[in-house]
Amino acid sequence: MTKADVINTLSKIKYPGYAKSLVDFKIVKSIDVNDEEIKIVLNLATKNEETKKRIFDDIKTSFKGSGLRLMLSTVQDQPQSTAVEQKHMVQKAKKRVAVLSAKGGVGKSTFTVSLAIALKRKGYTVGIFDADIHGPNVPRMLGTLGERASIRENKKIMPILKDGIYSMSLGYIVDQETPVIWKGAMVSKAIVEMLESTEWPDMDYMIVDLPPGTGDAALTIKQNMDVDGAIIVTTPNALAVADAFRTVDFFRQVGIEISGFVENMAYFVCDNCHNKLYPFGNVEPEELEKALGISSLGAIPFMPEIEEATDDGTLSALENKEYFDLISGVANKI
Ligand SMILES: Nc1ncnc2c1ncn2[C@@H]1O[C@H](COP(=O)(O)OP(=O)(O)OP(=O)(O)O)[C@@H](O)[C@H]1O
Ligand SMILES: [Mg+2]
Incomplete structure (x- = not known):
């Protein structure tokens, strides 16, 4: 399994309650894959425990058949740190x-x-x-x-x-x-x-x-x-x-x-x-x-x-x- 495969799988998992995926929501902070494990770090800013649990469960289910150990964690950095470039318009x-x-x-x-x-x-x-x-x-x-x-x-x-x-x-x-x-x-x-x-x-x-x-x-x-x-x-x-x-x-x-x-x-x-x-x-x-x-x-x-x-x-x-x-x-x- 490659990093691209992991991204592909994550892009098929919908953010709970939305049509857009975890990838669209830009909450995937980093991915590391080797022969033994898949390491995924999420930047989850939601304070809703149920949403968090759903996301974790859905990811676990999606990688069940991979034969690799899944290491799932979150970082509590600034919510926008993974977002695309921030512009500062209308400073007037x-x-x-x-x-x-x-x-x-x-x-x-x-x-x-x-x-x-x-x-x-x-x-x-x-x-x-x-x-x-x-x-x-x-x-x-x-x-x-x-x-x-x-x-x-x-x-x-x-x-x-x-x-x-x-x-x-x-x-x-x-x-x-x-x-x-x-x-x-x-x-x-x-x-x-x-x-x-x-x-x-x-x-x-x-x-x-x-x-x-x-x-x-x-x-x-x-x-x-x-x-x-x-x-x-x-x-x-x-x-x-x-x-x-x-x-x-x-x-x-x-x-x-x-x-x-x-x-x-x-x-x-x-x-x-x-x-x-x-x-x-x-x-x-x-x-x-x-x-x-x-x-x-x-x-x-x-x-x-x-x-x-x-x-x-x-x-x-x-x-x-x-x-x-x-x-x-x-x-x-x-
Ligand atoms: N406090 C109020 N008293 C009376 N009528 C109101 C009040 N607030 C809104 N309306 C009326 O409700 C209707 C919908 O309001 P508005 O267009 O502001 O909603 P909106 O949330 O912007 O809608 P959209 O989602 O379509 O953009 C309008 O006809 C408006 O006049
Ligand atoms: Mg309106």
Whole structure:
């Protein structure tokens, strides 16, 4: 058996709960093979014991027939030490914050834009990078739908400035009516190109709106900028929370520590009775904290006014004090 055979076998073992393999996840730190033994060192950053055990068991099963002794161990170095080259783009922002979620439609883009507005109102300079290549929603919510980024002579593109917030989105570059099927490598390339060619001003905060899940966009962002904080948005129902847990684990594995979670559409205040209603279930933040292993940054209610404002791009003109106080509360924690 050669090292290549070992890599080949490992590339067929899926990371528990994911379609990608242990090799794709870049957790194989080193491999040594001789006539007697196979020595594999893993760089496992997950804190989930069950995941660890699964990975170990799956590797043992895969090498059972090899006739060689299997030596399996882990190193607890920095999670990103085995990742590919780390770039440091968008250094013009003092802090870079990523907004992510396990599931789609939980309100990441709404939260991203709201957070930018709250920070802007506090007097900070803020930019939004829309890393959602498949469905860039930031322009609609900011009221910049249909705007086109102008290209300078030096090939640099200028972010769009609206109500004091800078933004860059694929929506400013390509015609959104034309559906584009982006494959993994293309997603990365599009994101890197957009990041590289945008002429960002000096900013206090850059907020990155990621597509849902744990795909190529998240990895690309991680590899190309120093992420200072990452916020996971979730709705409080059990299934979303279970998925959120797996997502937290994935991000930890690729070297992004999650700062905390925001419960969005956590409750609804009834117009007539003024009681709080919990359409997704009433889960205590402490329970969620325990389930996810990260801290709660706040709970945002469902407000019809917010939905309307995201639809017609008027969020930044909205006065809703209760809503922006809650968002501002999250901003204070990051
Ligand atoms: N707190 C809220 N109150 C009312 N409506 C909300 C709230 N948060 C989000 N929404 C609405 O929920 C819908 C989905 O939100 P949004 O597009 O921000 O989710 P997303 O997680 O970014 O979705 P995707 O995964 O498709 O990118 C939108 O119509 C938005 O207006
Ligand atoms: Mg979105």
